[in-house]
Amino acid sequence: MSDHIVWHDHKISRTERASIKHQHPCLLWFTGLSGSGKSTIANALDVALYHEGYHTFLLDGDNVRHGLNRDLGFSNEDRVENIRRIGEVSKLFADAGLIVLSAFISPFASDRRLVRNMFPAGEFIEVFMDTPLATCEERDPKGLYRKARSGEIHDFTGIDSPYEAPAHPEITLDTSNLSVDACVENLLCYLKERDLLKPGGDA
Numbered sequence: 001m002s003d004h005i006v007w008h009d010h011k012i013s014r015t016e017r018a019s020i021k022h023q024h025p026c027l028l029w030f031t032g033l034s035g036s037g038k039s040t041i042a043n044a045l046d047v048a049l050y051h052e053g054y055h056t057f058l059l060d061g062d063n064v065r066h067g068l069n070r071d072l073g074f075s076n077e078d079r080v081e082n083i084r085r086i087g088e089v090s091k092l093f094a095d096a097g098l099i100v101l102s103a104f105i106s107p108f109a110s111d112r113r114l115v116r117n118m119f120p121a122g123e124f125i126e127v128f129m130d131t132p133l134a135t136c137e138e139r140d141p142k143g144l145y146r147k148a149r150s151g152e153i154h155d156f157t158g159i160d161s162p163y164e165a166p167a168h169p170e171i172t173l174d175t176s177n178l179s180v181d182a183c184v185e186n187l188l189c190y191l192k193e194r195d196l197l198k199p200g201g202d203a
């Protein structure tokens, strides 16, 4: 970064932006294997929050890789940069007062920690989609596991690229034994119990 770039504070704080929306900004970070249900559950929660009148924004792996991160692949280095950029974008949306839902494999603990550290305490909620690899592979919604097993694609998470499970996630969901509705209920309870769906003080 150049020495000639100066940070400008905004006249309106993130808390002010959020309070006009009657909510508290936060980031729900969905992490897990391909097919573990990140996208399905994040979308279902997004719909539930929208219908309850909350202002949200959903960032999803495949979509972000079509635009902002179209220059990145799946090497370890590119995944690190992918998550760094998404963390920064998630923070911008939270600074705009939104409840942000981000659904990315985000296989490396250090990258998730980097994003956690961008947020005030309590506003980064790590949601570990702890669905067993066998279930994800059986679902194989995009046929990618089959291609990874046959060697047609390489560096596929869970097959020939690592996934580091979170040690202390705020929420753990295993969609092999929880329905979509049960997962959403679980997430809504968490947000309500911590007053994250009410306007909050300056973090």
Ligand SMILES: Nc1ncnc2c1ncn2[C@@H]1O[C@H](COP(=O)(O)OS(=O)(=O)O)[C@@H](OP(=O)(O)O)[C@H]1O
Pocket (backbone or CB within 6 Å): 033, 034, 035, 039, 061, 062, 065, 074, 078, 079, 080, 082, 083, 103, 104, 105, 106, 107, 142, 144, 153, 154, 155, 156, 157, 161
């Ligand atoms: N090699 C390899 N490994 C893992 N995933 C792959 C790969 N190639 C393509 N895909 C598709 O890309 C989606 C994952 O993108 P992410 O940005 O979430 O990945 S990461 O966080 O940078 O690891 C992932 O989407 P989800 O299935 O929704 O997780 C896959 O559809």
Ligand SMILES: Nc1ncnc2c1ncn2[C@@H]1O[C@H](COP(=O)(O)OP(=O)(O)O)[C@@H](O)[C@H]1O
Pocket (backbone or CB within 6 Å): 032, 033, 034, 035, 036, 037, 038, 039, 040, 041, 103, 129, 139, 141, 175, 176, 178, 179, 180
């Ligand atoms: N209880 C459940 N929760 C989430 N997804 C489920 C569940 N049961 C079956 N599925 C299916 O599993 C697949 C999960 O895929 P997806 O949400 O795209 O996962 P990811 O975003 O982690 O790759 C979808 O086809 C979905 O319909």
